[in-house]
Amino acid sequence: MPNRRPARNALIRVLQLCGLVLLAIIPSMAFATFSIVACDRNGNCGVAVATNNLAVGASVPYAQARVGALVSQFETNPTYGPKGLALLSSGKSPDATLQLLLDGDGNFDGSTIAERQVGIVDARGRSATYSGTEALSSTWAGALHGDGYAIQGNGLAGEQVVAAMKQTFLSSTGTLAERLMASLEAGQDAGGQTIGKRSAALLVRTTDGAWQDIDLRVDAATEPVRDLRQLLDQHYALDAMIRAEHQAQKGTNDLARASVAQALHLSHGWDRIWRRAARLAMTMGDKDRARDYLAVFVSLSPVWGQIELKDDLYAPLHGDALFESWRKP
Incomplete structure (x- = not known):
């Protein structure tokens, strides 16, 4: 009979190696998150967060206007969200x-709780953070908080990540969403996570x-923070297009054209924005612009x-050579 022992020993070594690989991977699944x-x-409240796990927006960020915002990360306890907002709402x-x-x-x-990392802020600007001992044992972990904000991260490239987030948030202008997004981008540019990127949320x-709220998520991507920026730009592109349509209805066509230009600049190739721009240009009598947008x-x-x-x-464009070249019989 053939000797099967070498093959069996080889299989055992492969299984042992797989076990070591799994042990190396599993603990890291909760690592590498940074948020503000x-x-x-x-009284507007919000969260921006990025991690190396899937769909961070589904369980980590919580916010309520005139109440506050919070995150639970590293090993997330999703019950913290609704419980925390209820406590803040009660005056805690x-x-x-x-x-x-x-x-x-x-x-x-x-x-x-050794595996929790938490950041909380209320609508009065008070803030608090917590990093458990296990969270602090990751590559680099820590937090900063002050009037109106709390920034926390684990598995990061270094302290410069949260420092850059703080500096950018405090020095930036615009809406809260824009400031949060800029802060998250600054953290990513400063090194972000050490073991990969997967999802981000705002x-x-x-x-x-209602429509003024923002809930944008990149659930799985190679560059989630970059893609989240694109989604936010497109959110504001739609805002600008709606504003342009209202301005045109009021007869302020110059303002409408400026708003359309802003919308197209932020569209990132979103076909819906270009279609609405073409239609609006036609209603304002701008046939040349409409043709350009249609192209x-x-x-x-x-x-x-x-x-x-x-x-x-x-x-009115029928018979135009370029317009006719697009139409199929």
Whole structure:
């Protein structure tokens, strides 16, 4: 009979190697997250976060206008979100809220408070952070907090990540969403995570609510922070296009054209924005602009473009050589 022992020994060595690889990978799955929670003077509150795990926006960020915002990361306890906001809403300070959350942790999913990293801010600007001993044992972990913000991270390239986030947030202007996004980008540019990137999210709850709120998520990507920036730009592109349409209705066409230009600049090739720009240009009598916008729209979305070209709105362009070249029999 053939000797099967060498093959069996080789298989055992392979399985042992696989076990070592798994042991190396599994602990890192919760590592490498950096985030900022903040509220502005108007009561808008939000979170920007990036990690090396999937769909960070589904469980880590929580915010409520006029109340506060918080994150639970490293080993996330998703019960902290609704419980924490309820405590803040009842008047508890971030420090008191944090202590109550830790005291009632309950070892969620088999993990303990040693594996938690938490950041909390309330609408009054008070803030608090916590990093458990296990979280602090990752490559680099730490936090900074001050009036209106808390920044925390683990598995990072170094202290410069949170320092860059703080400096950028405090020095930036614009909406809370823009400042949070800029802070997250600064953290990524300063080195970000040490073991890879996978998802990012931006959540802002505004005092206006409804369509003014922002809940953008990149659940799985090689460059999630970059892709999150694109989503935020497109959010503002749509805002600018809606503003342009309202301005045109009021007869302020010059303002409308400026808003359209802003929308197209932020569109990142979003076909819907180029289509609306073409339609608005036609209603304002700007046939040349409409044709230019249609050229881009048809190239971005050929099938939808053919449907659009049949609309009677474009009758004034019939006979135009370029317009006719796009139309199929």
